[in-house]
Amino acid sequence: MKRKGILLLLMTTMTLLLSSCWSKKELTDLAIVSAMGVDKTKDGRYTVTLQIINPGNVAGGLVGGGGTQSPPVTIYWDSGDNLVEASRRASSRISRRVYYAHTNLLVIGEKLAREDGINVLIDAFDRDPDFRANATMVIANHTSAADLVKTLTPVDKIPANKVLKTLEFTERKWGENVKVSLQDVMMGLESPGGKAVVGGFRMIGDYKQARRLENLQESAPEATLRASGIAVLKRGKLVDWLYGKTARGTVWILDKIQGTDINIDWGGKKEAIAYQTVRQKTSLSAQIKNGKPHISVHTRVEGDIGEMEVPVDITNPNVITKIEQSVRQEIKKELKKAIERAQKDKTDIFGFGEVIHQSRPNEWKKIKPEWNDVYFPKSKVDITVEAYVRRAGLRNKSFLSGVKEN
């Protein structure tokens, strides 16, 4: 009995020595970092810009609110030879403990991404126990990361949230941007060829105006943030920006599009019918023919007709078939554009290499070393598109056809 008691005591005291979430941190002692920007200074050091939430100004005038209007976030920055140094040094300016667990947005300056690449940064983010690997990564497009992080945004009081939500919705509803997490980027950079796509974001307007509270007091803020382009990373370095249809084609092949809008010409009028995709599925397969990789991209789209600017009688099934065919051509064109661009950049951002690896592991070993630079640009890509019109909204005939009859 006595031995049992001693053993129990020993076991309970041992638990005290176990490392767990031991150190307690009061909520009021935390500086919650919502976004972090990393830039490169002229002398080759890193500047870390921290967007810290002022909880009292975000949650509204519940407790002690009102009075002086102050912004929902406060920015602190400091530089250092590496990220940890910079972030530790920043604490000399902040009254609280810098807390990275809610950092959902990581902004990399364009200059840094282009010149040094992001490979060197990733270790610090991944090693830190607080920092989340599912934080979204964004590359500042024609802006410094600091300016992007400093910009105040309307509607979503926390600017980081605005960026995240914009990316999330535009990726699904329009498809010219991607929302990728740090984890996705890491996986991409670790794969053969070290490629990744990262969403781009830019600040439009005056950078001085962007950080003022008055900017938010206008119905049309002078300086805003918007998603812009997809950054193509090769071996960690930014090599190209994709915009418009090329970007959409890329997102399409990556199978991330849910709904977008495809315009087709009809009856001599350009972009006359708007086709809204509702669901789509893209699958890749690969074959090796005569030692040359042969990729097939198959995509299946279902969607509705959203708008018709010409009178079309869609009660006729033949017309529907024709529309479907035009949609097919249109999509195929976009995908082709995206692939050609990637081949020109010599970066396999679509992961064709992985597909070959999975289906033809033996051949892959041979072509792997020169995949990105030799084989990928030359590989033949077959694109097949299946497109279906499922619904036509609440109308059948175009409004214009009714107007014409009268």
Place this chain on the structure above:
Amino acid sequence: MPSLFKNGKLKKTRQQESKNNPINTGKYIQDSLSANLDKIHQKTGNSPDVVIRQIKMGSNSDIETAIIYIEGIVDNQSIQEFLLESMMKDDKKTKVNKQNALELISEDMMTIGNVSPIHNWDDLFSTLMAGDTLVLVDGINQVLSASTKGGETRTISESDTQMVVRGPKGAFTESIGTNTAMVRRIIKTPDLWTESFKIGRATNTDVTLMYIHGIANDQVIQEIRQRLNKIDIDSILESGYIEQLIEDQTATPFPTIYNTERPDVVAGNLLEGRIAIFVDGTPFVLVAPALFIQFFQSAEDYYARFDIATSIRLLRIAMFLISLIAPATYVAVTTFHQEMVPTTLIVAIAAQRESVPFPAFVEALLMEITFEILREAGIRLPKAIGSAVSIVGALVIGQAAVQASIVSPAMVIIVSITAIASFATPSFDMAISARLIRFLFMLGAASFGFYGIILCILMMVVHLCSLRSFGVPYMAPFAPFIPVNNGDTVVRLPWWTLRQRPRLISVNTIREGKNQRPHPPASRGMVNRALEEGDNNEA
């Protein structure tokens, strides 16, 4: 049957009394009436409520008799009608002489049901104090005791502590006779056996053991009997005394004996093989052995349909967990695991906590203790001032406290949900133990975060598994796991599937026959006939 046990018990108390009262010189009643009366006067300290009525009987009115009873605890009417009237007016009065006086009185005159002779003082006083009426005759060293228990008792009223929407309304009263009768009225089998005990040197409280012979486990009955016999205390004022004197484990916050004031609950438990302990003077009847899960079961669960009963039981268990760990979780989240909450929520909580001067743990402790104070004040307060507490209470844990920046609104919500959740446990004993353990959980959370909460839960589960109630494992149908008995635990399956009684409690486990599942009629003949009749008119 009960008298058999009564005697056995009385012998024991007599031994104790003689040991403890050296004044009591003569054990047996003397011949002389006046000496006896003097002794009674002396023993009762001339209390005015001891009524001594002296009657002269016999042809020459030379036989002195005395009737002794205690005012208030006897049934005056029966003394009047069946004792005094018959003794004073009876024709046989003249036949009485010293030799046959007692015999005549007991056999011919007293028209009361239960009359027994008494020879010694201890028995005399115990029956007198219990409400019997004594008849003493001069020159005879024997006393007649007539059962005239009565007096004012509370009538049966609705249960205050265990309410149901559907089900019998009557609750037990303070009178043990009424209480046992209420159960007998429900279970009409001769196998419903009772045993009587008198416990408490001063109070001589009637304690009745009730069980169903053939369903209850004899070993458990023997164990309870033995533990009851071991009790040596001056008073039993409530069944809580007995509970604390016979429970298996004192060092536990969890109740290991169930108590109820509902006769239907007692009946249901008896039919599951449990044993009920009735104590005179309290409406709360003890039921043993008790299982942990029993405290989450309400009588209504068995009256409502099974799907409803099951979902309500699940809700109660969820509520129990909330009442245990809600404040602890809040403390852990806000001081250790800020990363676990969505950003917007943590920002909202942070904004509220911005102006609060205390750490989260102190804030939670403050609010929980305030709530416990309010609850306690609300219970003990005279009803007339009751509303004052709720008004002041609303200020203390509410808007005013928030506006004064002493607590955060989130904390108020947490305390409120905890309070409501703790009231959702049907058993008060279990709810109050959860309230106590909650503070331990908060302490664990404040020092180790979720790790501390899990540590506390582990300790609690280990402790629960170590408990026994009269030899039956407290966590019974779960640990040890008994699949057949799990139909009536956190879930309550339809009655026709609950064929077996709890295996560890009952010796006779078959409760109902096979194939009890209700079906629609096999042929549709009945339905068709009805249709034809209806159709005649239309055709």
